[in-house]
């Protein structure tokens with residue numbers, strides 16, 4: 123059994139975690155072979171507790187025995203550790219800083235606002251909905267006419283955001299709004315690019331939700347249910 127002394131790449135993950143999906147997408151983009159280890163978040167493995175003693179959360183990437191924690195830091199690490207293929211961050215320092223800014227924005231704003239959408243009710247939920255739509259509009263403005271956030275190539279900000287869009291159907295259903303109506307150009311642009319470029323077969327969550335690159339998902343069965351379960355787990359355990 124592999125442990126922290128093992129050579130190679132191990133990903134401690136939870137199959138529907140959007141944070142874990144970021145790491146899986148980055149590893150797939152780079153063509154890195156790795157061992158996937160599913161964690162039971164209700165009964166965390168000694169390896170997870172040892173590798174991420176501060177937050178005790180997945181994902182954790184263990185590379186040649188050295189653990190790296192926090193999904194955005196893991197994606198940047200993957201980009202630097204395997205630099206020869208599919209650059210995820212731009213080379214130019216200012217463009218790199220901008221990419222980090224927007225990925226951080228996705229973490230701080232999209233995720234936190236989404237939690238409010240699911241947890242608040244009545245007027246407070248209405249306010250959360252307005253805030254969420256405003257956040258999507260800011261992202262829409264940053265995307266502009268570009269195919270991906272970084273330009274022509276799928277990259278760091280796309281990886282930060284794509285897994286969270288698989289939750290959009292749940293948000294829409296729960297909070298009663300339509301992302302497509304609220305930010306139509308972003309819907310057409312970003313989701314179209316992700317569908318067309320990243321996945322040959324569009325993966326669509328039930329109804330009209332945003333697409334998720336299919337090759338990065340295990341199965342399309344009951345995605346909505348799984349997303350809700352994961353969302354509940356993530357929300358419940360981080361508040």
Ligand SMILES: N[C@@H](CCC(=O)N[C@@H](CS)C(=O)NCC(=O)O)C(=O)O
Pocket residue numbers: 136139140141163178179180181191192193194355356359360
């Ligand atoms: N900021 C972290 C968030 C990771 C996270 O929230 N992971 C959840 C699963 S989706 C987790 O491990 N929860 C278990 C816990 O909080 O005890 C990242 O980007 O990696």
